[in-house]
Amino acid sequence: MLDIELIRRRPDQVRAALASRGEESALEPILALDARRRDAIHQGDELRARRNQVSQEIGRSRERSPELIAEMRQVGDRIKALEDEVKGVEEELSKALLTLPNLPRADVPIGLDASANIVRRTWGQPRAYDFQPKAHWDLNDALGIIDFQRGARMSGARFVVLRGQGARLQRALITWMLDVHTQEHGYIEIYPPALVKSETLVGSSNLPKFADNLYHDAEDDLWLVPTAEVNLTAMHAGEILEPGSLPIKYAAYTPCFRKEKTAAGRDTRGIKRVHQFDKVEMYAFVEPERSDEELQKIVADAEDLLQRLGLHYRVLQLCTGDMGFPSARSYDLEVWSPGCQEWLEVSSCSNCTDFQARRAGIRFRREARSRPELVHTLNGSGLALPRIMIAILETFQQSGGSVVIPDCLRPYTGFEAIKPVEQ
């Protein structure tokens, strides 16, 4: 959520910043609601002040005054009406404010779509093959570690079953990533619920705007999380963090659930885009002046994993129009998939500045005495599993159809290669 005070004081600046990410939002209705709200609050406060004063007089005096009591009854009705007015206006105002995305940082490249993204660096080289590398679904024909048919049978399209070494590889990746983040990168491990309340999703800004991508249980009004970012934002919702408690860094593994309605028809083969996938997420709460620096650290932590795996990847800085709704600056990590012949997004790292903090009410104090200030929040995938599996399978495939497991994972998988099953 944007600061209403900023919108009120510098509407042109806000309008321009929103336009730079392709958002043509009219601010006039918001400004009008803001004015109505303040006016109604002001009137109500004055009436309440009078009522408080008179009620005290009534309490102090011996005999009741029917005239005063009658007058106060009317004042009470007027107050009630103003309260309803404030409530209604605030509802409309917050509805409007909740649909505005974050403002990009001033030095983010301008552009309306992915074509304006900038490749900041590339690591490694594509491997050389003396055969035609296969896509992971073709490799799987011999490996038998991904069962598309049975996934569809029990759950429908875009659900898969992992089997044997495939299931073990996935579990190994999760454990390994969490171990590296907690033991070497300074994150505290969190295991959160996969079901959350509506207000939790409003805090992270998945609601109200992106409800159609979420699974929802109407009976209990609980939602399946699309990413652990949702949970980690909520960890300190409504809190005022003590001086000295920042930075706070969490890493969490969760399954992630997404309807992918908008992507219907795209990426239908393989496990690139599925309704349920696993992901380890990094998250940080920091002082505002430190957030851009912290974003570089999160990107570096994600890159560290890719380098240890030996995967060829590139770092993209997203342009204004391609960034996610809550982000003020984002970097995507894309890994090369030699079978599919494309770059796969395996991580997205963002500085959300005070945008989620304002929605979720996450503040901190610099000193014991000082006023609470909003923290800055950052998130980054570290990493998204199905696409890392794709990259590992396709990158380390051998001419005979087996896949060699990267050294760093072997203590976790307990095997050095996945071999075609005997037919």
Added chain:
RNA sequence: GGAGGGGUGGCCGAGCGGACUAUGGCGCCUGUCUUGAAAACAGGUAACACCUCAGACGUGUUCAUGGGUUCGAAUCCCAUCCCCUCCGCCA
């Protein structure tokens, strides 16, 4: 799911229609004392909104949440949520 009990400031805990402007204690901050610290003593200790150049002054709101009764609600009534105890069920 059933039956009871309970949710008050950073924490503990009193208050159960009008001086609550929320007692007291702990914690925290400042000061005195001290070479420094501790102890002792004194003072101060919330958030949010409106107003404002301002974190000043002022006003309002907040005693789980939302309604209601009343001139006036932490206090009375209703609903909801959460926590605890016992029973049932269960991995």
